[in-house]
Amino acid sequence: MREIIRAWGLTALLAGLLLAPAGVMAGVEKPVLERGKGERCVEDTEYMRRYHMQLLKHHRDDTMRRGIRTTKHSLKGCVECHASSKTGSVASSKEDFCMACHVYASVKLDCWDCHATKPMKKTTPAAMPRLSPLTVGLPGGQQP
Amino acid sequence: MSDLQQKPVNEERRTLLKAGAVATGTALAPGVLLFGAAQARAPEEPASDKVRWGMIIDVNKCADGCNDCVTACNEENGLSGATGPQDSQWIRKLNIRHLKTGVETSLPMLCVHCEHPPCVDVCPTGASMKRADGIVLVDRHICIGCRYCMMACPYKARSFVHEPLTDQNPEVPRGKGCVESCTFCVQKVDRGENTTACVEACNAAGHKAMIFGDMNDPTSEIAQILKTQKTTEIRADLGLNTGVRYQGI
Numbered sequence: 001m002r003e004i005i006r007a008w009g010l011t012a013l014l015a016g017l018l019l020a021p022a023g024v025m026a027g028v029e030k031p032v033l034e035r036g037k038g039e040r041c042v043e044d045t046e047y048m049r050r051y052h053m054q055l056l057k058h059h060r061d062d063t064m065r066r067g068i069r070t071t072k073h074s075l076k077g078c079v080e081c082h083a084s085s086k087t088g089s090v091a092s093s094k095e096d097f098c099m100a101c102h103v104y105a106s107v108k109l110d111c112w113d114c115h116a117t118k119p120m121k122k123t124t125p126a127a128m129p130r131l132s133p134l135t136v137g138l139p140g141g142q143q144p
Numbered sequence: 145m146s147d148l149q150q151k152p153v154n155e156e157r158r159t160l161l162k163a164g165a166v167a168t169g170t171a172l173a174p175g176v177l178l179f180g181a182a183q184a185r186a187p188e189e190p191a192s193d194k195v196r197w198g199m200i201i202d203v204n205k206c207a208d209g210c211n212d213c214v215t216a217c218n219e220e221n222g223l224s225g226a227t228g229p230q231d232s233q234w235i236r237k238l239n240i241r242h243l244k245t246g247v248e249t250s251l252p253m254l255c256v257h258c259e260h261p262p263c264v265d266v267c268p269t270g271a272s273m274k275r276a277d278g279i280v281l282v283d284r285h286i287c288i289g290c291r292y293c294m295m296a297c298p299y300k301a302r303s304f305v306h307e308p309l310t311d312q313n314p315e316v317p318r319g320k321g322c323v324e325s326c327t328f329c330v331q332k333v334d335r336g337e338n339t340t341a342c343v344e345a346c347n348a349a350g351h352k353a354m355i356f357g358d359m360n361d362p363t364s365e366i367a368q369i370l371k372t373q374k375t376t377e378i379r380a381d382l383g384l385n386t387g388v389r390y391q392g393i
Contacts, residue, residue, distance in 0.1 A: 064283050067191035067275060069334050076314055114284055114319030116312045 031100035036081040042072050075111065080119040089117040184336040196278040196387065197328050198359040200369055201252060203392035205353035208250040211237055213354065216345030220329060222313040232303035234326040235342055249393060252342065255280060255301040255326035256378065257387035263293035263302065278387055279330055284322040293323055298379050301325045359387070
């Protein structure tokens with residue numbers, strides 16, 4: 001009799017273990033990423049997921065310190081391909097390419113404090129404004 | 145640093161440079177092509193120490209009241225153009241008056257891209273750096289914003305970004321908490337354009353007061369002028385061997 005109870009108990013425990021993850025998954029949705037504009041990424045998706053930060057760091061030092069400006073692993077290249085079709089940016093909303101995963105993984109990004117999140121505008125020099133409207137706004141729209 | 149503080153050493157270096165330029169100029173007749181290739185380098189090729197970017201500003205040609213170089217710089221590098229105490233200015237126009245004669249001159253001041261930059265000497269993290277081709281830059285990735293370099297610079301060429309920025313130019317990343325200064329339009333130089341926004345604007349305005357080029361390339365206009373005409377370094381007494389030189393002051 002005791003053995004029967006133990007068997008039932010084990011079965012219930014196993015069933016509980018199997019069902020539990022489904023319950024958890026329902027609360028946290030996996031990020032859904034928009035497909036990049038290019039045909040394929042510069043490296044395999046799995047590799048990029050794990051090592052994109054190393055590639056970027058290596059490339060940043062090469063570019064910044066030595067003036068090497070190859071485009072394969074450049075941040076600018078990432079932005080050009082992965083800018084969202086909705087916001088035109090990789091990090092301005094939580095659904096944008098970079099933010100989708102980084103919000104999910106709760107990893108803060110500093111890149112966009114300095115780097116542009118939108119690809120380069122293709123404008124002719126004549127069409128560009130005389131003074132770029134990049135002034136840091138003060139309350140009331142005053143110039144600092 | 146000690147050997148740089150004495151003027152005789154600096155003079156010696158200058159004569160040596162001059163002699164070197166003449167020697168390479170004559171010996172390397174087919175080398176002209178070589179220099180040309182070095183300037184329009186491939187993207188995977190690092191900046192070379194055979195090149196030294198520099199600028200000559202002829203103060204007599206610089207028009208009083210003209211601000212085109214400053215405007216062009218702001219546009220190219222995404223600066224606001226505001227000139228308050230907390231705003232970034234990579235190049236600024238100065239009006240100077242001789243105390244005795246009263247002669248007034250107008251000239252642009254910018255980072256002079258020293259051969260021996262004090263900003264690089266004092267930087268505690270190595271963020272302030274000189275590239276192989278003589279362009280002095282700030283690596284914002286490791287700049288901690290201590291501003292020692294701003295204090296060390298005799299030319300007041302550097303600015304600190306006090307407020308968060310948005311919508312930066314993709315080619316010119318800038319952000320809060322870092323020191324910055326003129327980059328000799330390094331993005332243009334690396335594209336092989338071999339000019340800067342301020343020089344282009346000055347030429348477009350018809351003043352032609354600024355010349356940018358490789359001081360080590362004997363065929364370049366800037367090297368020709370350095371060789372044949374008198375140019376002045378501001379605070380030459382510091383022995384920094386500046387990349388920006390002036391004429392007419």
